[in-house]
Amino acid sequence: MIRFENVTMVYDQKSRLGSENARPGLDDVTIEIDRGDFAFLVGASGSGKSTFLRLILREIVATGGSVHVAGQNVARIPSWRVPKLRRGIGVVFQDFRLLPQKNVFENVAFAMQVVGESRSAIRDHVPQVLKLVGLEGKEKRQPDELSGGEQQRVAIARAIANKPQILLADEPTGNLDPATSVGIMNVLDRINQNGTTVLMATHDDGIVNSMRRRVVELSLGKIMRDEVAGEYTSMIPVINQDGTRELRQANHGTWQKPPAGSQAFAPFDTEDDMP
Amino acid sequence: MKLGFILGEVGTGLRRNLSMVVSVVLVTFISLTFVGTAALMQMQITQMKGYWYDKVQVAIYLCGEHNESSNCTEGAVTEGQRGEIESMLGSSAVKPYVDNFEYESKEQALAHFQEQFENSSMSETVTAEQLPESFRVSLVDPEKYQIIKELFSSTDGVDVVVDQRELLEKIFSIINIASFVAIGIAGVMILCAVLLVGTTIRLSAYLRRRETGIMRLVGASKSSLQLPFVLEGIIAALVGALLASGVLWAAVRFLVDEKLAIEYKDTAFISTGEVLIVAPWLILLGVVLAGVSSLVTLRRYLKV
Ligand SMILES: Nc1ncnc2c1ncn2[C@@H]1O[C@H](COP(=O)(O)OP(=O)(O)OP(=O)(O)O)[C@@H](O)[C@H]1O
Ligand SMILES: [Mg+2]
Numbered sequence: 001m002i003r004f005e006n007v008t009m010v011y012d013q014k015s016r017l018g019s020e021n022a023r024p025g026l027d028d029v030t031i032e033i034d035r036g037d038f039a040f041l042v043g044a045s046g047s048g049k050s051t052f053l054r055l056i057l058r059e060i061v062a063t064g065g066s067v068h069v070a071g072q073n074v075a076r077i078p079s080w081r082v083p084k085l086r087r088g089i090g091v092v093f094q095d096f097r098l099l100p101q102k103n104v105f106e107n108v109a110f111a112m113q114v115v116g117e118s119r120s121a122i123r124d125h126v127p128q129v130l131k132l133v134g135l136e137g138k139e140k141r142q143p144d145e146l147s148g149g150e151q152q153r154v155a156i157a158r159a160i161a162n163k164p165q166i167l168l169a170d171e172p173t174g175n176l177d178p179a180t181s182v183g184i185m186n187v188l189d190r191i192n193q194n195g196t197t198v199l200m201a202t203h204d205d206g207i208v209n210s211m212r213r214r215v216v217e218l219s220l221g222k223i224m225r226d227e228v229a230g231e232y233t234s235m236i237p238v239i240n241q242d243g244t245r246e247l248r249q250a251n252h253g254t255w256q257k258p259p260a261g262s263q264a265f266a267p268f269d270t271e272d273d274m275p
Numbered sequence: 276m277k278l279g280f281i282l283g284e285v286g287t288g289l290r291r292n293l294s295m296v297v298s299v300v301l302v303t304f305i306s307l308t309f310v311g312t313a314a315l316m317q318m319q320i321t322q323m324k325g326y327w328y329d330k331v332q333v334a335i336y337l338c339g340e341h342n343e344s345s346n347c348t349e350g351a352v353t354e355g356q357r358g359e360i361e362s363m364l365g366s367s368a369v370k371p372y373v374d375n376f377e378y379e380s381k382e383q384a385l386a387h388f389q390e391q392f393e394n395s396s397m398s399e400t401v402t403a404e405q406l407p408e409s410f411r412v413s414l415v416d417p418e419k420y421q422i423i424k425e426l427f428s429s430t431d432g433v434d435v436v437v438d439q440r441e442l443l444e445k446i447f448s449i450i451n452i453a454s455f456v457a458i459g460i461a462g463v464m465i466l467c468a469v470l471l472v473g474t475t476i477r478l479s480a481y482l483r484r485r486e487t488g489i490m491r492l493v494g495a496s497k498s499s500l501q502l503p504f505v506l507e508g509i510i511a512a513l514v515g516a517l518l519a520s521g522v523l524w525a526a527v528r529f530l531v532d533e534k535l536a537i538e539y540k541d542t543a544f545i546s547t548g549e550v551l552i553v554a555p556w557l558i559l560l561g562v563v564l565a566g567v568s569s570l571v572t573l574r575r576y577l578k579v
Contacts, residue, residue, distance in 0.1 A: 057492070080497060087494030097489060111493040113280045162493060 001070060001166065001197045002033040002056055008064035009051050009221075025051035027221035028065070033199060033214075035165070038192045040208050041201040042232055043218035049201035052218070053168045056199075057089060058082050070165065087115055090159030090167045090196075094174035096151045098143040104130065104154050105139040111161040129157045133187050149180035156187055160196065167191060169200040178206060185211065205232035284486070284503035285510065288479050295475040296511045302471050303515025303565070304522075306464030307557045309457045311523045314553045316454035319545045320447050326543035327443050333423050335360065335410040336434040342407075344434045352408070356432030360410060363430070372422055374413040381408050407434060465564065468515075472508045472565050473572040479504055480577050487577060501577060505569045512565030513558065520554035 009026040026048045033039055041049045054060045055067050058074045067074045070088060077085055098107050105126055112122045130136060133153040143151055152172055159167060169188065173181035185207055192198045202208060208215060208231060215230030216223060289296050337357065338347035357378075363369060364376050379387070384406040412423060420438040427436050480487065490500055527550050536544045 083491075083494040083496045085494070086492060091492050097485070099486060099489065110489065113277065114490045114493050114495040114499065116277060116499075119277075158489075158493070 001035040001037070002199070003068040004029050004031045004052075004055075004065065005068070006030055006065035007055065007062045007067055009048070009055060009060065010063045024063075024221050026055070026062075026218075029218075029221070029223055030065075031216065031223060031226065033197060035197055036192070036195055037214060038189070038198045038211075039200070039214040039216055040211070040230075041199060041216050041218065042203070042208060043224070045203075046220075047218040048221040049218055050170055051221075053091075053170055053199070053201060056166070056168060057091065058085060087162055088164050088166065090156075090162070090164040092152070092155050092159050092167070092169040092172045094171040096143075096148075096155045096175075098151055098154055098158075100143050102143075103139065104135060104141050104143075104146070107143070107154055108157045108161050111158045115162055117162075125161065126157075129161050132160075132190065133157045134183070147180070148176050149183055152176065152184055153187060156184070156191070160191055164196065166197045166199070169198065169202075171202055171204075172200065173202065173204050173207060181207060208232040281499065281502055281506070285506045287486075288483060288503055288507045289510065291482050292475060292479045292507075295471075295478055296507070299468070299471050299475050299508070299511040299565075300515045300518070302464060302468040303512045303561050304518040306461050306468050307516050307519035307561055308522055309461035309464060310560065311519055311550075311553050311557050313454040313457035313461060314556070315523065315527065315545055315549060316450050316457065318549050318553075320450050320454075322543045322545055322549075323443065323447070327440075332439060333412045333414060333420055334437045334439060335412060335423075335427050336407045336437065337409060338432055338434045339407050342434045346429065346431055346433055349431075352432035356430075360427070360430060360432060363426070364410065364412065369423070369426060372415055372419050374415050376410050376412040379409050379411055381406050384408065468512070469564055469568045472512065472568040475511070476504050476508050476569040476572045477576050479507060480573065501570070501573045504573055504577065505566055508565040508569035509562050512561040516554075516558040516561035519557055519561075520550065523553065524550045 007026055007029045008024050010024045029048075029052070041052060043049055051060070055062055056069055056074070058067075058077065061075050069085065072085070074085060099110060102110060108126045108129060109122045112125065117125075127136075127139070130139060133156050135150065135153050135157065138146070138150065141150075143154065146154065152175075156167075156172070167188070172188070173184055176184065181204060188198055188200065189211075212229045212231075215225070215227050215232070217225045217230075337352040337360070338344070338350070340351050361378070364373060381403040385401065385403040388401060388406060414420060414423065417440060420440065424436045424438070427433050487495075487500055524547055527545065527547050531544050532546055535542075536546075
């Protein structure tokens, strides 16, 4: 579904600051995310998570290597076809990005209007999507009459309104309290179970640890680990840039849900110490 | 993308950016008014040319009692001199240039004068004695006026040879200068309009960056992203062009039709019909300028 081949993204290639100043946002990343996967993208601030997602959307074009989405090399897609690529991808952000003067229904309908859906299709489909994200009966509310969690549900509904095969989420729970975040994760999980590939960048260790899904960790633009059912951090030796090694302590959240399959895979073994 | 949706977006844009839109309307209105004025003045010249060139003649004024010209030292033209001039006009040397000619006596001159200045008090105080008798000559080719002038200027009994076209040319050159001034002003104003449309569209795109950001993410095509903005510019320019057309129509209706045309009865004037010919071009010009200028702006400020 999504395949990165030796992808390097150097911002400001043209600036003459010199190559030592220009640290790549992504550095020689090769990874594949299959159809129907649910993957977390973790890593410190500036490690390249958003860069990774923006490459998939072709908001930016890789300076090296190639990004394939649904079998297409996105760099080769002519600009007039980019909208078509994006119709197959839903996106959710930390700051919701709703239109403040439109109500819940209109915000979701907007995505369908933009791609030219008929009025009757919109009338049929929007309530279904709102139901899926748990917002039945709130169609007429304005965004400022909703809690943060509800606003994020509207944003998710809008992202999936056009039935994309891929859902990208950039820190969708970043502004929400843990309990609300759980609700959002349930929605994303449900969407994933309907067959949508979900890729979520997050700093929320509690969520990652409790969901036990695939975890891809980035550090300074490189993939540090890629585990099938990983945790936010792992008890693994981390090799720092200066060559020193340290042992990172796993930090578990409080949310409890039995891990779906906690078997760990290469490249590193993790210690399964969920309570 | 549905038309209703696009129009809704246009409406939002116009409302949110109202003061800029109003300024675009005004600037296009003024610039197109100048363009239209220039066009109408040119049409007036054409109109007058067509009307006058047929009628205008070379007038050979004959000496009266008190003329100062060197040919008239012996007082008023004599019967013999008049006959001489008349036979010269009919001679084989002159004939090829002359379409027809006609003698106008002092009494006929007075009658023409009174007809022409019907509404003015002058027509009552002038007497036939004050007006010169003349031969009115229509030329086959009005441009050959110089030949007639040379032949008759030194003939005894001729006071002066006047090409009435010269008077008209003076009027035309004044109108021409006026229309060039109008074109010049129009050019500057159009430049203002184009730049202002660009700025307005840019501001509008900035004010709606949230919507366009979302539209881009959910896969809006380039045309559906840009169309609302382009339409916004075009609608503003269209309103300006309609205002300009309306003002020109009113000006022609109330200043020309109801004033000039009544005061100067035997001059041909443009009428509101000419405005109706000019107006569609003004509208087209406004729409094209606004469309092009907003598309160029959007290429830089609203990428897919
Ligand atoms: N538009 C840009 N121009 C230049 N450099 C950029 C740009 N966007 C990101 N970067 C750089 O690329 C690197 C990766 O940034 P990115 O936004 O992908 O990090 P992130 O993992 O999403 O961080 P966070 O967790 O804080 O959101 C950073 O060093 C950042 O400074
Ligand atoms: Mg980020």
